[in-house]
Amino acid sequence: MAENTVKIGKNLVDAEEYLAEGHNFCTGCAEALAIRLVCKAVGKNMIINMATGCDEVCTTPLPVTSWRVPWMHTLFENAAATMSGGEAGLKILMEKGKIPQRDIKCFAMGGDGATTDIGFQALSGALERGHDFVYVCWDNEAYMNTGIQRSSSTPYGSSTTTAPAGKVSIGQKTQKKNMVEIAAAHGIPYTATACPSYPFDLMNKVKKAADMKGPAYIHILAVCPTGWRTASNKSIEIGRLAVETGFFPLYEVEYGKYKMTVTPKKMKPVSEYLKPQGRFRHLTEEETEQIQMKVNANYARLQKMIECFPAA
Amino acid sequence: MSKRVALEASHAVAEAVKMSDVDVISAYPITPQTHIPERLAEMVANGELQANYIPVESEHSALSACLGSVAVGARSFTTTASQGLELMHEVVYCGASMRFPMVMVVCNRSLSAPISVWGDHSDVMSCRDTGWIQVFCENSQEAFDLTVWGYRVAEDLKVMIPVMVNLDGFTLSHVTEPMFLPEQSEVDKFLPVFNYPYALNPDKPMTHGGLGQPDIYTEAKVAQEIALRKSKSVIIQGWKEFGDIFGRHYSPVEQYRAEDAKTLLLTMGSYSETAKVMIDERRARGESVGLISLRLWRPFPYEEFRKAVSGAETLIVFDRSISFGMGGPVFSEAKSALYSEASRPKVVGIIGGLGGRDMAVKDFEYVLDRGKEIAEQGSDRMIEVVGVRGEMIKA
Numbered sequence: 001m002a003e004n005t006v007k008i009g010k011n012l013v014d015a016e017e018y019l020a021e022g023h024n025f026c027t028g029c030a031e032a033l034a035i036r037l038v039c040k041a042v043g044k045n046m047i048i049n050m051a052t053g054c055d056e057v058c059t060t061p062l063p064v065t066s067w068r069v070p071w072m073h074t075l076f077e078n079a080a081a082t083m084s085g086g087e088a089g090l091k092i093l094m095e096k097g098k099i100p101q102r103d104i105k106c107f108a109m110g111g112d113g114a115t116t117d118i119g120f121q122a123l124s125g126a127l128e129r130g131h132d133f134v135y136v137c138w139d140n141e142a143y144m145n146t147g148i149q150r151s152s153s154t155p156y157g158s159s160t161t162t163a164p165a166g167k168v169s170i171g172q173k174t175q176k177k178n179m180v181e182i183a184a185a186h187g188i189p190y191t192a193t194a195c196p197s198y199p200f201d202l203m204n205k206v207k208k209a210a211d212m213k214g215p216a217y218i219h220i221l222a223v224c225p226t227g228w229r230t231a232s233n234k235s236i237e238i239g240r241l242a243v244e245t246g247f248f249p250l251y252e253v254e255y256g257k258y259k260m261t262v263t264p265k266k267m268k269p270v271s272e273y274l275k276p277q278g279r280f281r282h283l284t285e286e287e288t289e290q291i292q293m294k295v296n297a298n299y300a301r302l303q304k305m306i307e308c309f310p311a312a
Numbered sequence: 313m314s315k316r317v318a319l320e321a322s323h324a325v326a327e328a329v330k331m332s333d334v335d336v337i338s339a340y341p342i343t344p345q346t347h348i349p350e351r352l353a354e355m356v357a358n359g360e361l362q363a364n365y366i367p368v369e370s371e372h373s374a375l376s377a378c379l380g381s382v383a384v385g386a387r388s389f390t391t392t393a394s395q396g397l398e399l400m401h402e403v404v405y406c407g408a409s410m411r412f413p414m415v416m417v418v419c420n421r422s423l424s425a426p427i428s429v430w431g432d433h434s435d436v437m438s439c440r441d442t443g444w445i446q447v448f449c450e451n452s453q454e455a456f457d458l459t460v461w462g463y464r465v466a467e468d469l470k471v472m473i474p475v476m477v478n479l480d481g482f483t484l485s486h487v488t489e490p491m492f493l494p495e496q497s498e499v500d501k502f503l504p505v506f507n508y509p510y511a512l513n514p515d516k517p518m519t520h521g522g523l524g525q526p527d528i529y530t531e532a533k534v535a536q537e538i539a540l541r542k543s544k545s546v547i548i549q550g551w552k553e554f555g556d557i558f559g560r561h562y563s564p565v566e567q568y569r570a571e572d573a574k575t576l577l578l579t580m581g582s583y584s585e586t587a588k589v590m591i592d593e594r595r596a597r598g599e600s601v602g603l604i605s606l607r608l609w610r611p612f613p614y615e616e617f618r619k620a621v622s623g624a625e626t627l628i629v630f631d632r633s634i635s636f637g638m639g640g641p642v643f644s645e646a647k648s649a650l651y652s653e654a655s656r657p658k659v660v661g662i663i664g665g666l667g668g669r670d671m672a673v674k675d676f677e678y679v680l681d682r683g684k685e686i687a688e689q690g691s692d693r694m695i696e697v698v699g700v701r702g703e704m705i706k707a
Binding site: 047060065070089091093096099 | 335338362363367368369370372373376378379381382383384385386388402403406407410505512513514516517518519520521522523524525528532
């Protein structure tokens with residue numbers, strides 16, 4: 001447990017800030033908040049390798065750094081591979097008695113582009129090899145660092161700079177890649193979704209993932225006011241709407257057993273989530289209805305998985 | 313006491329990795345490098361070598377994993393060839409720029425297309441600008457020696473630059489030769505324990521690999537260039553101490569019957585040994601010929617190279633790759649290194665041995681004779697290539 005804690009409701013939270021103040025993230029960036037929460041959940045005994053993206057740009061303009069935990073970045077597509085080496089290195093150095101035995105949590109992190117597109121192979125390799133590490137994907141649903149280009153994680157109907165909505169195009173014509181299920185299909189011990197609008201759910205999952213032996217994957221939905229064209233004071237609210245409409249369900253898969261960790265009391269219509277976002281502004285009622293049907297189908301599929309493979 | 317053994321060069325590398333007490337091996341199989349990772353995997357499986365062997369899913373990840381393992385302070389090794397080196401190219405660049413000390417053995421092979429698994433130097437030539445210290449081997453003994461020496465140089469706090477050890481695919485990697493295997497105690501005497509001062513450690517958080525904006529990028533790159541150039545003194549000192557302990561001596565530019573030679577042939581890698589046979593035959597006939605080979609390719613050994621060729625009338629540079637649109641890369645660099653000299657030999661470039669095309673003693677005779685001819689009369693060909701068929705080379 002952390003040395004300095006604050007009590008928030010029933011929860012004890014680490015009072016230390018591992019992502020220092022003064023970073024260059026945009027106002028209202030939910031990714032920055034998520035990073036802060038992930039680090040608080042783990043505490044100082046962690047090392048991080050981060051893929052190229054907003055995070056590295058916003059936290060490490062040389063010669064200054066926002067990191068109070070050991071942190072490295074090498075390239076875009078290799079965060080999982082690099083951390084494979086970090087984990088393997090620490091393990092053998094401890095085995096050989098070259099460094100003291102100690103529980104150091106290894107984290108690899110990357111955006112949706114670094115995870116679901118360019119770093120997909122390196123991630124799959126690292127998950128398959130069984131390294132004891134946690135991979136965290138910050139999913140803001142496009143290449144935000146380079147200017148809002150579409151990725152395979154961009155949702156259907158969203159307008160981005162490389163899949164713009166136009167007279168003859170709805171924008172993104174493909175369905176969002178289901179990275180969580182792909183990660184789970186590796187048969188790894190733990191996979192989960194999270195959103196910083198539900199900070200305790202997020203932190204609990206991160207703790208669980210870090211304490212699990214073997215690979216874990218956490219997919220975090222991070223509202224991006226710049227790329228989603230939303231008001232910067234609405235990030236938490238929009239994250240909640242993603243969950244309350246069933247657009248982004250919060251669940252976990254532990255050793256193949258499924259569990260919904262946040263269940264909305266009454267499902268809100270998906271239009272409430274889409275409306276405040278500029279990237280969906282062009283959608284017609286009919287198109288919104290199509291999206292609603294897809295959200296319903298995805299949610300029903302997930303409920304079926306929970307029914308078939310329930311957590312104890 | 314060293315013991316005399318017969319070892320394939322690939323297995324000699326594996327022995328060197330073992331005796332260097334490497335902690336992490338991360339490799340992806342590619343012809344003709346496979347015998348190195350296979351032997352290492354076997355050593356780890358048998359408990360002969362206490363290391364973590366990561367069977368990665370690509371060469372890009374092979375070197376990426378090494379950057380992570382060095383960053384936590386583990387002595388790390390990878391090996392590749394050809395397309396593998398190309399696939400990991402951006403990591404090669406990044407590793408040197410982040411000053412991660414390690415050793416990579418490259419079993420030099422040609423590049424696609426057409427696909428060819430056989431040897432030449434096309435792969436390593438694409439890495440000239442990556443910032444690694446780069447050396448070439450001629451035999452199994454050198455493959456062993458330079459791997460051990462590589463860690464010593466890379467990990468020196470004044471250097472902190474990764475070392476690439478090049479050995480020719482098949483013609484060296486798969487050849488079994490007699491060599492001396494030293495005692496572990498001798499290796500330990502030469503190679504201290506790796507103590508990486510910037511290891512990722514929760515007690516002393518550090519940031520590696522931040523963003524270099526225009527106000528700092530230039531300084532970072534110039535510092536890197538100066539560090540690579542300055543590494544030469546550690547490289548030479550490392551070879552001196554290696555010689556003191558093991559009795560085998562290395563220099564940036566190796567010379568063979570070259571001191572008084574009017575005509576010099578320049579080669580790199582294992583074909584140097586074939587060329588030496590030709591030199592001996594010509595010397596026996598009273599011709600003033602000699603051989604120099606670039607052991608050290610990066611940092612380029614300007615001083616030693618200029619000195620080695622200073623008395624010659626003609627320098628014939630033998631290249632095993634083509635820099636398309638320009639010709640032989642070693643030829644181009646050798647010529648450029650001599651341009652500012654007040655007196656210099658005529659420099660001629662001839663290419664050969666591409667994609668595993670054999671270079672026998674008679675082929676080096678051709679290189680020598682044709683080279684002398686070009687030096688005297690010039691050439692009407694667009695490019696000089698040993699044994700090439702067809703009319704294509706006419707200018």
